[in-house]
Amino acid sequence: MPWREFIGNRHAVEQVQRLVATQRAQRTVVLAGPEGVGKTTMALMLGLSLNCRNPPAAGDFCGECASCRQAVPLNTLAELISQALEHRAAEVKTAPREAAPLVLALHPAVRLYPPDGDFLTMAQARALIHQSQLRANPGSTWMLIIPEFDRARWATQAALLKTLEEPPPGVAIAALARNPLALLPTVRSRALVLTLAPVPIDQLAAALPAAHPPEGAVSNPADAALRARLADGCPGRALRLDLAAYQQVRGEALGLLRLAPQPEAPGYALSVFRLSESTRADKEKFETLIEILYSVLQDLVHLQSGYAEGIRNVDCTRELRQLAQQFSSNQLTQAIEELDRVQAGAGRNIFRPLALESWALGLSR
Ligand SMILES: [Zn+2]
Structure with missing residues (x-):
């Protein structure tokens, strides 16, 4: 499922592909935009591009090589994350959150640190720093993804500052935010901020039938147009609706x-x-x-x-x-x-x- 299947925001897609193609992706990227616009998907795709063994073009990924095949399927990503969070909610009823910080592996080289409870915990921040210091396998790059980083407390953001400012060699970081202005100014100024905008309704409606939502394809055009509109142009929301x-x-x-x-x-x-x-x-x-x-x-x-x-x-x-x-x-x-x-x-x-x-x-x- 290469980059051409990402819906909308071609400008951001091209920028990310260029980072990979010119080997400048080992840094922190802030992906900003509304819920469901594709921030997590873009971060995972970036991770796959960095680790693809057989890229069809510079900065792209094939979806079929030994590396790409180990990723969670992109069309079940949202579902998997929400299942993991449900599981976590049950788990923390009997064990303290700090005992095992929440982290999801989306691919052997891609880690996701979703808010554990209301926001990223200090234990997760420490786990991320530790992960960034481990050497990746030869030929692979760590992709560490922090969803809803704008909701993280300032103390947690500050704890990550050094890692975000200059990730160790072999590490790329994506901090996702609905509101990038809620990030510490130092995070913003050192990272590359890419803003993802809602996709124009007609364009999204046209793309939906081919996008394979997990619960079955959106087949008829009227249905796709309605979804696109109700979701305000956000592909993830349109597909999950x-x-x-x-x-x-x-x-x-x-x-x-x-x-x-x-x-x-x-x-x-x-x-x-x-x-x-x-x-x-x-x-x-x-x-x-x-x-x-x-x-x-x-x-x-x-x-x-x-x-x-x-x-x-x-x-x-x-x-x-x-x-x-x-x-x-x-x-x-x-x-x-x-x-x-x-x-x-x-x-x-x-x-x-x-x-x-x-x-x-x-x-x-
Ligand atoms: Zn591949």
Whole structure:
């Protein structure tokens, strides 16, 4: 699965390939961009390029040689990482995190240090430094990947500073960040920062059918276009999106918004209660619901301001148009601001259903 299969961001792809081709990749690269845009995939592909035995072109990798074959399949990468994190969550219930720092091997020469809990731990930082000092096998290069490095505490970033500024020979490091400005300035200034942008919707929709998502190919064009739009142009999110589940939760959210102007109507309080209760134990559903509410509210704002081509939930445009007439623009602004508050307090379990309920009941004001 060589570089041409990476979706979008050709400019960054070319820069990375050039680094490998000119043997300047043994350094720290910061890959910046939104969730699902391809940062982890790009870092793994960089690792494969550095270790490919039979590159089809300078800076590329073949996907078939003895080295490439040992990598985890790229189309199951997200799935594997989330499984490993689930396993880890169970593991740390009985053993302290520091006992064995979390690290995943994506290939014999590629290591990933995902946030252990909320962020990269000091034990993981030490493990990374140790790993960087081990000599790689002849002809191979360590690729050490730190996802969500912008969430790491400053003390942890500082502990890694020396390694990041100048990785030992035979080591390449990729620090991934949604917000590169949250990285220590010294990290930013010494690294090569590449920013990955969302892929234009048409381009992503055209690329999706060939991209083999783990749960089966996206075969029909309408489905691909909808995914591309809902995922805001981020390939990873488009491929992982569980469309049926999304549409189901969105149906509940739309039902709520429909009833909001008549809070006295029979069924409103009950549907608010049901929806918020269903998120009590299910953090993932809560997050999905919040994300969906944002995307629906933004669509309503777009419709009210006459920018219909900006809407994401294109498969329910008619319903959105009706809703856009139900709310004043002030109400929408307020609903979005209140949702920000709900999201900010989302870490606390008890808080979730209550916050959602008060948000929903506030809609009618
Ligand atoms: Zn190869």
